[in-house]
Amino acid sequence: MSAVTAPTQGKRQAGKKPVASDRAKAETRLGQRLVAPAIILMLLVTAFPMLRAIYLSTFDYALTAPEDREFLGLSNYLTALTDPLFWQTTGMTVLYMVVTVAVELVIGFIFAMVMHRVIFARGLIRTSILIPYGIITVVSGFTWQFAFSFQNGFINGWLPFVGDDFNWFGETTPAVIAIMVSEIWKTTPFMSLLLLAGLAQVSEDMVEAAKVDGATWWQRLTKVILPNMRAAIMVAVLFRALDAYRIFDNIFVMTAGAQKTESISFLTYRQTIEQFQLGMGSALSVLLFLSVLLVAYLIVKLFRVDLAQARQES
């Protein structure tokens, strides 16, 4: 790290602050030119459409009747925010996020601990853990839908407490569980790989020292290992939570939103693409975007609080 930045730092010192040397100017120009294509592409596909979504959201605009487009102001938002369906899907989305991330964090951490300690067959374990990560979410959705299905699945046969003809997709709770299982199966490997990288950064010496001092396994875990991996845990939780909040593919494949399993992404998609209600769909898009920002903010804030608390403790 320092070896790489050293030359540029040296250069900047040589040039001193007030006079930006020609060389520094040339470097800035080159740097900006090199990042320009990436910036333009990212803005073209996100910022511009997002602004357009804000604009469209103020209209009653259905693609099936484009001539009847009518300016509404904020009334689309009012309609959405006063509709119980909106709040029900938002609640369901939060539920998907909280449960899947919590379960993944626990299972992912156990997997990471095992992979960290394993000496033999490392390649084999890592290859297998990448398979769920690589598989298309739609395929994972089908796999679990068929597995839970009473017509062609095996899960009813394997679970002692449900009947052979139990229909998992006939009611909200079991359908939600099935969707969550698929989501958790597919994304736990990602979580465990990030946690594994975090584990690798915890110094073995500290763990050994704690062991010599007579700390139990649990104490070593909670007082030494976990606090030292806080950054890795935060990154993993943030990434996965935002990803889980956008849940769409599994719901589309497994229930198509039936039995109140719909997520906020799914509602937005249905309004925009299936019902061609671009105005309302755009309003929902903006709300979805804002709620993702809120979730990101809350998670970052939550971890900051934890950081401060931990510092006071130590």
Add this chain to the structure above:
Amino acid sequence: MRNKIGIVVGCVLIMIWCLLPVAWIISLSFKSEESITNGSPGFLPAEGGFAGWDNYQAVWDNEQFRRAIFNSIGISLIATVLSVIVATLAAYAIARLEFTGKKAVLSLSLAIAMFPVVSLVGPLFDMWRAIGLYDTWPGLIIPYMSFTLPLAIWTLSAFFREIPWEMEQAAQVDGATSWQAFRKVIVPLAAPGVFTAAILTFFFAWNDFVFGISLTSTENARPIPASLSFFVGADPFNRPASLLAAGAVIATIPIIVIVLIFQRKIVAGLTSGAVKG
């Protein structure tokens, strides 16, 4: 000793977790359609319910399916190559140069990585229809590129930061031209990182579903995940399970092959981009 047993048990559990559903979908893809509609819940094909390669044959003979595989391979590969080129330029600048706006690039890519994809399908749907990109390859390649750029930029700049750039100067001192120094010294060092970014980008493009179903309407550009979900009939509760399973297995093979060959690079890329970046 107790520790060792725990690890072995853990390893076995991980393997079961990862591979059981894969084994199940493969098993399902070899069952005959009749044995499934008769309702014989079981993991392995029951006696007489083994269809052999018939399902695979039937899926492969389906024109739409073949077309979707072709679309997916083409679109994902083009998006990957273009995205990695653009990301390499940006990551090189971020890792190597001092310039105004560097922070802005990093925060913008962070914001895009968090962006809810579904928020964009409405406006993109509308725009693409207006300018004629709807239901075309570029109509998918462009969104794939911009959504894979953040990951590629992070991964690559993390890799590039580790490269000892002084070696380039050393080569020049030894008499190489700057182009020779760059090509013979830096390119071989950067290649593994670029390759890793390419694999992760390809995964994203191959996995995408939201854009695939929203921005296409015919087999013109519809990629494999979207095509699978629309496979036969609108009734989501009565799909031809074993045929779909065969299709799913075929769609998964490219990914499995990539994972098998490049396992170490993928792990390095996933973790370096997220933890060090």
